[in-house]
Amino acid sequence: MIDVETAVATAFREEWGQVVAALIRTTGDWDLAEECAQDAFAQALARWPHDGIPDRPGAWLTTTARRRATDRLRRDAVGAAKLREVAAMTREPEPHPDDSGVPDDRLRLMFTCCHPALALESQVALTLRTLAGLTTTEIARAFLVGESAMAKRLTRAKQKIKHAGVPYRVPPAHLLPERTPAVLAVLYLLFNEGYSATSGAELIRHDLAAEAIRFARVLTQLMPDEPEAAGLLALMLLQHARRDTRVDGAGELVTLAEQDRDRWDHDEIAEGTTVLDGALRRGQPGPYQIQAAIAACHATARDAADTDWTQIAALYEQLEQRTPSPAVALNRAVAVGMADGPAAGLRLVDELATSSSLAGYHLLPATRADLLRRLGRDVEAVEAYREALALAPTGTERRYLRRKLADLGANVTEKS
Amino acid sequence: MKYMLLICGDETAAKHAEDGCGGWTDEMQARGVLRGGAGLRPPHDATTVRLRDDTVLLTDGPFAETKEQIGGFCLIECADLDEAIEISAKHPAASYGTIEIRPVVDP
Numbered sequence: 001m002i003d004v005e006t007a008v009a010t011a012f013r014e015e016w017g018q019v020v021a022a023l024i025r026t027t028g029d030w031d032l033a034e035e036c037a038q039d040a041f042a043q044a045l046a047r048w049p050h051d052g053i054p055d056r057p058g059a060w061l062t063t064t065a066r067r068r069a070t071d072r073l074r075r076d077a078v079g080a081a082k083l084r085e086v087a088a089m090t091r092e093p094e095p096h097p098d099d100s101g102v103p104d105d106r107l108r109l110m111f112t113c114c115h116p117a118l119a120l121e122s123q124v125a126l127t128l129r130t131l132a133g134l135t136t137t138e139i140a141r142a143f144l145v146g147e148s149a150m151a152k153r154l155t156r157a158k159q160k161i162k163h164a165g166v167p168y169r170v171p172p173a174h175l176l177p178e179r180t181p182a183v184l185a186v187l188y189l190l191f192n193e194g195y196s197a198t199s200g201a202e203l204i205r206h207d208l209a210a211e212a213i214r215f216a217r218v219l220t221q222l223m224p225d226e227p228e229a230a231g232l233l234a235l236m237l238l239q240h241a242r243r244d245t246r247v248d249g250a251g252e253l254v255t256l257a258e259q260d261r262d263r264w265d266h267d268e269i270a271e272g273t274t275v276l277d278g279a280l281r282r283g284q285p286g287p288y289q290i291q292a293a294i295a296a297c298h299a300t301a302r303d304a305a306d307t308d309w310t311q312i313a314a315l316y317e318q319l320e321q322r323t324p325s326p327a328v329a330l331n332r333a334v335a336v337g338m339a340d341g342p343a344a345g346l347r348l349v350d351e352l353a354t355s356s357s358l359a360g361y362h363l364l365p366a367t368r369a370d371l372l373r374r375l376g377r378d379v380e381a382v383e384a385y386r387e388a389l390a391l392a393p394t395g396t397e398r399r400y401l402r403r404k405l406a407d408l409g410a411n412v413t414e415k416s
Numbered sequence: 417m418k419y420m421l422l423i424c425g426d427e428t429a430a431k432h433a434e435d436g437c438g439g440w441t442d443e444m445q446a447r448g449v450l451r452g453g454a455g456l457r458p459p460h461d462a463t464t465v466r467l468r469d470d471t472v473l474l475t476d477g478p479f480a481e482t483k484e485q486i487g488g489f490c491l492i493e494c495a496d497l498d499e500a501i502e503i504s505a506k507h508p509a510a511s512y513g514t515i516e517i518r519p520v521v522d523p
Contacts, residue, residue: 117501164517164519165419165495165496165500165519166496166497166498167495167496167498171498175498
């Protein structure tokens with residue numbers, strides 16, 4: 001017999017968002033939806049050991065939560081409005097989560113959580129709470145803010161949705177082009193919070209990356225005509241495939257060139273490239289598809305020397321045209337430095353340095369240092385590495401830069 | 417839902433004071449979402465009133481000396497925030513000033 005606790009944990013992962021999303025639609029009350037969903041999972045833990053695990057745990061949980069919400073509303077009903085809500089709920093047909101073509105409640109929830117009338121950090125927090133079922137404590141820990149501050153942020157976001165009349169729906173077709181990027185941005189932010197975690201509440205943060213991939217997968221199923229959703233999924237998969245090799249056993253940063261490619265997750269790479277190819281065939285490239293194409297160039301190269309840097313440089317140029325940013329420009333300079341030689345890369349980096357929007361960004365001097373080193377200009381390289389060292393935000397990155405300085409025979413004591 | 421649209425702008429917005437609202441008012445009246453509204457005289461014609469210890473205290477000028485000032489308001493009634501955003505974005509002042517959408521408290 002399957003362990004009931006495992007079954008409930010699995011159901012929680014897979015069904016929480018659906019249960020909450022369906023209840024928000026029928027009651028319009030976000031807090032009630034969360035409480036009743038929680039209650040349904042508690043009942044599952046109590047009843048499944050005796051009654052057995054239901055064939056469709058999701059349907060069981062949704063029905064149980066819905067019944068609970070009806071009871072609560074009936075008990076609390078003080079006015080005609082509430083009673084009408086109850087009446088509407090009891091008319092509600094049983095959910096058919098397997099039916100395709102029916103707009104999915106989770107998609108409604110995703111778009112509502114990511115409504116641009118909410119601040120970005122509220123969008124992220126609300127997505128994690130309502131869709132992923134993370135507790136306020138977990139979200140607070142993942143974003144390194146206090147628990148009461150996070151609780152306040154969530155409460156305010158839910159109140160704004162209610163009081164400002166944010167519609168609970170998937171936006172109509174004419175609004176999708178402006179609303180979908182917000183959903184994709186929140187998922188990518190979520191992924192990066194998890195992926196780039198090298199310290200702190202590491203475990204929870206790694207879960208965030210997996211959670212983001214799961215949502216991106218759901219999104220591509222729900223929006224099969226949106227190639228950027230597929231592009232985002234591909235990008236996440238291709239980056240996630242390298243997760244085990246980014247940091248070595250001692251917690252030190254390992255550059256792409258030095259990573260053990262045999263330990264990359266080749267199933268994930270294969271899935272990522274398949275998803276990307278499917279998206280690109282639609283002929284509507286966008287920033288996520290381009291970034292995924294760059295990640296695919298790296299992921300499919302046999303070794304560092306085999307990397308198609310000319311292609312990567314061209315992709316970064318496309319990306320810069322669509323979404324100009326200093327960080328993209330810097331990455332393009334790195335790619336050009338690899339494709340056309342360090343002198344060409346250095347010219348671009350020096351242009352960037354004068355435009356100064358990257359002032360204080362440690363990767364600018366770090367990139368300059370690498371190019372100078374390759375040009376044999378060691379004295380200037382040491383100076384640039386030192387500059388990067390003073391700006392680097394994490395211990396892992398500082399140690400990496402110190403190793404580079406040591407390789408150049410420089411004194412590695414930090415000036416402070 | 418009812419929303420108050422607060423039409424804001426800095427002093428450069430004053431030169432639009434005589435522009436009117438183009439076809440916006442007509443369009444919104446035809447749609448049946450407009451419940452009222454008007455342009456306002458500039459902040460230097462404002463008088464601020466407070467009652468403290470049974471005494472009426474008057475101040476010459478607006479209650480907040482900010483760069484952005486309210487130049488007009490519209491009361492609209494529509495389905496939800498998305499429609500309120502769409503209506504606001506069509507207002508001519510959105511292209512040179514700022515429009516703050518404030519949900520009206522349900523009585």
